[in-house]
Amino acid sequence: MIWLTWRQHRKQALVTVIALAALAAVTVPTGVAMHRTFTDSGLAACLDKLGTSTLTSMDACVTLGQKFDNQYQGMTYVGILFVFLPLLVGMFFGAPLFAREFEHGTHRLIWTQGVTRLRWALVTFGLVGTFVTVLAVVYALGVSWWFAPLAAAGGGRLSYTAFDIQGIAPIGYSLFALALGIFAGTVCRKVLPAMGVTLAGYALVRILIETLARPRYLAPRTLSVPITSNQQFNTLSGDWIYSQGVINANGKLVVPNTTYTCGAPPGSAHASHGAASCGSNLVQQGLGPAPFKNWIQYQPADRFWAFQTIETVAFLALAALLLYLAVRRLRLIA
């Protein structure tokens, strides 16, 4: 059985390893360059000093962070490409795995030898699944390293894209994509339709989980701070900010998507007003009673691994379910 699986998929495995090596040839030099700039520009040290607390009176790193972002903006888009790698696993490993057998009728050859189709399916999936897991681990480790400076200088590891290509979640995505492809193959029984179903299904599930489920994994925190305080929100804390704005004394959100910093030290990147006029301006605009506070609803950066674990377990559970359904469908096929 092992020999058969290897003989059937060795070419594909070789191509994948070559593709991965080519990808490494691009990412390793750019990663090294990014890490070097990250350290040499003083951004790394600055961020170390800044810490990841949600409030800070320091603004120095913001300029360095923006400079870094400007230099490596293109890499963020490369990062988006990494989001699609697990999908390729589903389309090119998962979908054809069984569908090609049905399309060519070779399942009738294999299932009438001395091995049950359940054993055949489990060994095939076990070996391909192991290979995909190894690929996913290499991918996750590599991309986590490669993307770390971009995440630190930008929106943090919890932000979209950054979360999706780091940590352990890519392993969950890859195995889910594989199982989805296999299941689609047992439904469509033809390679191309199975690939199409995998593409659509994968995109749908990822988008639904990303937009509807993920923000609800844990209850978000809220924090508010007077607009006159010299402690303001740390934009480089890596927190995942759901929404922010200015609230009045009644707690009503009066200016969404903006924060005012009246007491911030000079050189701040934010708009600066005189501390006294700042609040009275808002009152004159009819926004309610002072004092005003800046308010955010957010997930703290240190919940990264909790979120990663929940997301990974969710996708592994979906993968297991799809695999179970695929095996059930195998019994109906002749």
Next chain:
Amino acid sequence: MTGIALETGALGKRYGRTWALRGCTLHLPAGQIAGLVGPNGAGKSTLLHLAVGLLRPDEGKVRIFGQDPRTAVLTDIGFVAQETPLYRDFTATELITLGGKLNQRWDVELARSRLAQLGIPADRPVGKLSSGQRAQVALALALAKRPRLLLLDEPAAALDPLARREFLQTLMGAVGDTGATVLLSSHLMADLERVCDYLIVLQTGHVQLAGAVDDLLAEHRTLVGPRTASGALPGGAQVIRASHTDRQSTLLARIARPIENPAWAQHEVTLEDLVLAYLAAADTPTAPTCMGK
């Protein structure tokens, strides 16, 4: 008589609401080379798939040497599926290795020497061989299991007449050596006439006729005589198919004993006449249903 190789009892298989096979009762004695005949869609593949355990029956039972093919005996069945599917990028040698890995009983030498005899290159991907050669590779793989029952689903359908004759010859040769029971489906009567000594006629999911070819030929006659109503024959003869002109009737009948009525001229039937008569009869409402045995 060495027992029953294939036995089905009221076997039925349904796809959605359509029964592909229903009420099928059959006993195929061991040692026979049986032809399974019927038009496309008659349920030939379904019956073979049920016999080899690829399908699960919706009703009734199927037994191979007394056992359920879905639980045991796969080692005893050799199967060549329709269009002789093989991994096209595998060489014949690799396919033989594959069979060895997946089967407990596997005769590597048998497979190799068969291919060598036929001059089939063992080191070329089978996708690059002719379809006749591919069918031979598939047959060699099925034979290497040393099966007691060999099931072939239209193995020769895609071959040209010459390759078909060659394939059937090698099949007969191999079966003669091993003594396996063979059930071979086809819609080409000429093929079956050449090789079969047992015949099963399947039509729209029912067994129309089953029996040893010699017995069937002995039991049936074409009778030509004065115009008569069907079924009004003496001596317990059963009319399978009747055609009439103004003056005379031509009947294909199953007769229990010779008819000694000089008004009727009797002719022996060919296998093809017989099969066509039963298939045509099945289209009429008075058709006999599953006859079996």
